[in-house]
Amino acid sequence: MSLEMVMTVFVFFITMLVIFWRPGGMNEAWPASIGALIILLTGAVSRGDIVDIINKIGGASIAIIATIVMAVILESFGFFHWAAAKLANLAKGSGYRLYWYIQLLCFLMTLLFNNDGSILITTPILILLLKNLRLKTYQQIPYLLSGALIATASSAPIGVSNIVNLIALKIVDMSLYMHTAMMFVPATLGLLFMSWLMFIVIKKKLPKRLPASLYDIEDLFFEKNFHPLKTTLSFETKKKRTKFMMKLLLFVFMVRCLLFVASYLSIPIELVAVLGSFILLLWRWYHLRTNPVDILKKTPWHILIFAFSMYVIIYGLHNAGLTDTLVKICEPIVNEGLFYSTFIMGGLVSVLSNFFNNHPALMIGTITLTEMGLDSITLKTIYLANIIGSDMGSLLLPIGTLASLIWLHILRENKIKVKWKDYLSVSLIVIPLTTIVTLFLLFCWVQIIFF
Numbered sequence: 001m002s003l004e005m006v007m008t009v010f011v012f013f014i015t016m017l018v019i020f021w022r023p024g025g026m027n028e029a030w031p032a033s034i035g036a037l038i039i040l041l042t043g044a045v046s047r048g049d050i051v052d053i054i055n056k057i058g059g060a061s062i063a064i065i066a067t068i069v070m071a072v073i074l075e076s077f078g079f080f081h082w083a084a085a086k087l088a089n090l091a092k093g094s095g096y097r098l099y100w101y102i103q104l105l106c107f108l109m110t111l112l113f114n115n116d117g118s119i120l121i122t123t124p125i126l127i128l129l130l131k132n133l134r135l136k137t138y139q140q141i142p143y144l145l146s147g148a149l150i151a152t153a154s155s156a157p158i159g160v161s162n163i164v165n166l167i168a169l170k171i172v173d174m175s176l177y178m179h180t181a182m183m184f185v186p187a188t189l190g191l192l193f194m195s196w197l198m199f200i201v202i203k204k205k206l207p208k209r210l211p212a213s214l215y216d217i218e219d220l221f222f223e224k225n226f227h228p229l230k231t232t233l234s235f236e237t238k239k240k241r242t243k244f245m246m247k248l249l250l251f252v253f254m255v256r257c258l259l260f261v262a263s264y265l266s267i268p269i270e271l272v273a274v275l276g277s278f279i280l281l282l283w284r285w286y287h288l289r290t291n292p293v294d295i296l297k298k299t300p301w302h303i304l305i306f307a308f309s310m311y312v313i314i315y316g317l318h319n320a321g322l323t324d325t326l327v328k329i330c331e332p333i334v335n336e337g338l339f340y341s342t343f344i345m346g347g348l349v350s351v352l353s354n355f356f357n358n359h360p361a362l363m364i365g366t367i368t369l370t371e372m373g374l375d376s377i378t379l380k381t382i383y384l385a386n387i388i389g390s391d392m393g394s395l396l397l398p399i400g401t402l403a404s405l406i407w408l409h410i411l412r413e414n415k416i417k418v419k420w421k422d423y424l425s426v427s428l429i430v431i432p433l434t435t436i437v438t439l440f441l442l443f444c445w446v447q448i449i450f451f
Helices: 003-021 029-042 047-076 079-091 095-112 115-132 137-153 163-172 176-205 218-225 238-264 269-288 293-298 302-319 322-334 338-356 358-370 376-391 402-413 420-450
Strands: none
Touching (some): 003 302, 047 115, 095 137, 095 238, 137 420, 176 376, 302 322, 322 358, 338 358, 338 376
């Protein structure tokens, strides 16, 4: 191993250690950017590489940030409070029914936005809901944990629901349309299996009956909890409020559909995402007359810095010869056949994601695949197996994804402590089985549509 590779690997390990440790609540963008700066100073990444990195992650990053902006705008309309009230009313006092509605909410929010945006939306909604239901902390944790797991894993069915998925799509030259055609069915079935399995695991911890709360009177709850500043928006009845919120969701859904149309027509999807966010911002200004400056403050811009910095570090590893080494190790596996390689490569990325986070794991795995000279179908299938490992298998530990780190941060801010034993009591059973089942479903689906 060369000195350059030793240095680059050392920087990578130290960077990941600080990201997981987060001393003093440090934002993950800081250690990532410092690590990237060291890599640049060593000369492991050239100026040409920087241009290539910007080309690969620029559009994906803009699309994800624009989508998160939509989520922030929804909050200012009172969507969080409305959704929390609706969840409790739909549950009709049943703790079991509430579980399934939470699963549905988290799945849909990830499809409409992305996994990071979904965590930023659903976690505050669930905290608001569970506290108003006056559930004790140990009763809240199963709902919060299962919701976070399904919200993060739900980025698998469509590529646009995860920034690292979007970046990887660019590397393998795969359209959103093709990703969805090959992945939506097996990944969604895998998510249904995951929800069912989680319910079996945590059923005894869920309250059968929910205590009465302010949610029994939705209008009273909304008026008491939602007070946007300088607002001209008013809801005379629950029906009008629901109608308005459904219009917002319908608009977001239309923008989401247009992303696929744009991908099919080879139009940059970030243009559609930015336009959708801008229209929604104008809509907010028309109703609330609020200054858009608050959006700039609430948008997690650090995600751009994190993605760029991690990619610089990964490029450094690639240039130092890591991917060449991985190609030599993985080529015999891939040559064993599609069935075998789907499970092994998906499992490998799962392991790497839990140790090093799914961003670098998927990036390394994807770059390695492109160096093997695989035919189109084999490349795309194994890439999607890597996605399953990155989006689902990475959830074995609470440090495997950026979305999980964001979730833990939100819980800490709300003084809710989830112990590792609480997390592992669910993930050690659910995640490995879900990953295996979904990989098997992917292989079967590919056989149906291509062979």
